[in-house]
Amino acid sequence: MSEMLAVRPVRLGSVHSVAESGQAQRSAAQPDDREIGRRFAAGDEQALALAYERWAGQVHGMAVRAFGPGPDAEDVTQQTFVSAWTGRAGYHPEKGPLPAWLVGVARHKIADTWARRDRQRRETEAAVSDLQAGPSGRVTAGVDTEIADRMLVLDELDLLGQPQRGIIELAFFEDLTHAQIAARTGLPLGTVKSHIRRTLERLRTRLEVDGAALHA
Amino acid sequence: MQHCTPEQLALAALREPLPAEDSAHLASCDRCRAEVRSLQRSVDAVAVPQLAAPGAPVAPPPRVWEAIAAATGVSATPRADAVHAPAAVAVAGAPTPPAGDADVLPFRSRRRSLLLVAAAVLAGAVVGAGAVAVVQGREDGGEPVTAVALDPLAGNEASGRAEVVVRDDGSRVVEVELDAPALDDEYYEIWLIDREVAGMVPLGVVRPGTQTFELPADLDLGEFPLVDVSVEPLDGDPTHSGVSVARGELDS
Numbered sequence: 155m156s157e158m159l160a161v162r163p164v165r166l167g168s169v170h171s172v173a174e175s176g177q178a179q180r181s182a183a184q185p186d187d188r189e190i191g192r193r194f195a196a197g198d199e200q201a202l203a204l205a206y207e208r209w210a211g212q213v214h215g216m217a218v219r220a221f222g223p224g225p226d227a228e229d230v231t232q233q234t235f236v237s238a239w240t241g242r243a244g245y246h247p248e249k250g251p252l253p254a255w256l257v258g259v260a261r262h263k264i265a266d267t268w269a270r271r272d273r274q275r276r277e278t279e280a281a282v283s284d285l286q287a288g289p290s291g292r293v294t295a296g297v298d299t300e301i302a303d304r305m306l307v308l309d310e311l312d313l314l315g316q317p318q319r320g321i322i323e324l325a326f327f328e329d330l331t332h333a334q335i336a337a338r339t340g341l342p343l344g345t346v347k348s349h350i351r352r353t354l355e356r357l358r359t360r361l362e363v364d365g366a367a368l369h370a
Numbered sequence: 371m372q373h374c375t376p377e378q379l380a381l382a383a384l385r386e387p388l389p390a391e392d393s394a395h396l397a398s399c400d401r402c403r404a405e406v407r408s409l410q411r412s413v414d415a416v417a418v419p420q421l422a423a424p425g426a427p428v429a430p431p432p433r434v435w436e437a438i439a440a441a442t443g444v445s446a447t448p449r450a451d452a453v454h455a456p457a458a459v460a461v462a463g464a465p466t467p468p469a470g471d472a473d474v475l476p477f478r479s480r481r482r483s484l485l486l487v488a489a490a491v492l493a494g495a496v497v498g499a500g501a502v503a504v505v506q507g508r509e510d511g512g513e514p515v516t517a518v519a520l521d522p523l524a525g526n527e528a529s530g531r532a533e534v535v536v537r538d539d540g541s542r543v544v545e546v547e548l549d550a551p552a553l554d555d556e557y558y559e560i561w562l563i564d565r566e567v568a569g570m571v572p573l574g575v576v577r578p579g580t581q582t583f584e585l586p587a588d589l590d591l592g593e594f595p596l597v598d599v600s601v602e603p604l605d606g607d608p609t610h611s612g613v614s615v616a617r618g619e620l621d622s
Contacts, residue, residue, distance in 0.1 A: 347381065
């Protein structure tokens with residue numbers, strides 16, 4: 155997203171934003187976020203440690219918000235950084251900042267955990283009803299539609315280019331209106347609206363095609 | 371009337387309020403409503419607070435890094451103190467919502483609370499203004515005026531009041547009373563902004579204290595109802611910096 159923001163730094167001009175003052179407080183010896191992103195993508199191990207220093211708190215904050223403090227949240231944070239590292243070939247610094255990408259990975263891990271819990275619950279229920287119904291009345295452990303939809307949407311978001319992805323993420327996850335997205339990104343209102351429209355159509359298609367397949 | 375445009379229906383799927391005509395049409399048109407519902411499935415799938423932009427950071431316990439190091443075989447180590455006191459880094463330049471707020475927001479009732487958080491760095495979030503008063507029949511000339519409180523945005527200390535006064539010759543001025551800390555190498559500017567945030571009328575440089583600004587003749591205040599105070603850097607750029615510290619909405 156801040157890739158788009160960087161397009162129009164003047165409009166953004168967050169001279170007083172928390173982000174930048176936080177940045178300024180860091181010692182000059184510390185590489186900036188962009189540099190960490192580049193080194194992370196290049197496989198520099200130190201960059202993983204630096205990314206963890208800088209963004210593990212945010213990722214873990216999300217995990218705790220989803221699951222409360224404890225093993226589930228810790229697993230999400232751990233898995234987020236492990237898959238980010240092993241899947242770093244999928245991170246392209248020129249398409250957006252590393253923390254935004256990490257947050258995207260964390261969303262997947264949270265949705266995966268919900269899906270896993272749901273599957274376990276259904277398997278338990280299915281096992282119970284198998285016992286009750288005998289071998290003839292098998293119940294298949296399906297997937298909850300909303301949980302499946304969520305994973306499909308997150309997956310499709312990963313496939314979007316910029317600025318489409320940034321725009322729809324501002325709408326979905328930061329609850330901004332199209333006018334605010336236009337103000338934030340410096341893109342014309344009409345452009346924002348038509349990207350929103352096309353992205354929602356694309357997501358609808360994905361859900362109709364793959365969602366139906368999942369439930370077939 | 372005609373059907374809503376595809377773009378309007380997409381905005382409706384995001385639960386943005388539509389212009390009155392469109393929303394009236396939508397209420398009575400099955401076809402448009404069906405379209406909104408079909409687009410809304412993906413919106414609803416991820417409209418849960420758990421997936422919203424990160425809020426307050428929480429430091430993970432040391433064993434989380436140990437597990438990551440074990441799984442990846444990475445030998446570099448983060449500084450423990452850095453992880454335990456994470457900087458309030460906003461992902462993607464987004465403002466970090468205040469601690470404790472993010473996890474209680476009812477995300478499905480869109481377009482409200484998060485806006486307030488975002489307002490301070492946006493060049494024009496439409497914020498529900500605080501006390502808006504219409505004072506009529508002024509003693510000193512009997513001209514109707516509109517007054518609006520300028521409320522601080524997102525933890526800023528700036529606040530004040532703006533009053534539209536019609537003078538005897540028919541011209542209009544805005545009297546601004548600004549209560550805000552003095553700035554170094556920056557200045558305050560006052561703006562009138564429209565609801566679409568597409569248009570902004572700069573009224574001028576404003577200092578803490580009381581000042582009067584002439585309004586352009588024929589400027590429709592109904593069209594630019596937001597009175598906005600920004601902080602501008604001395605960069606020579608005439609556009610809004612995007613940093614608003616106080617705002618109010620004129621009652622037109």
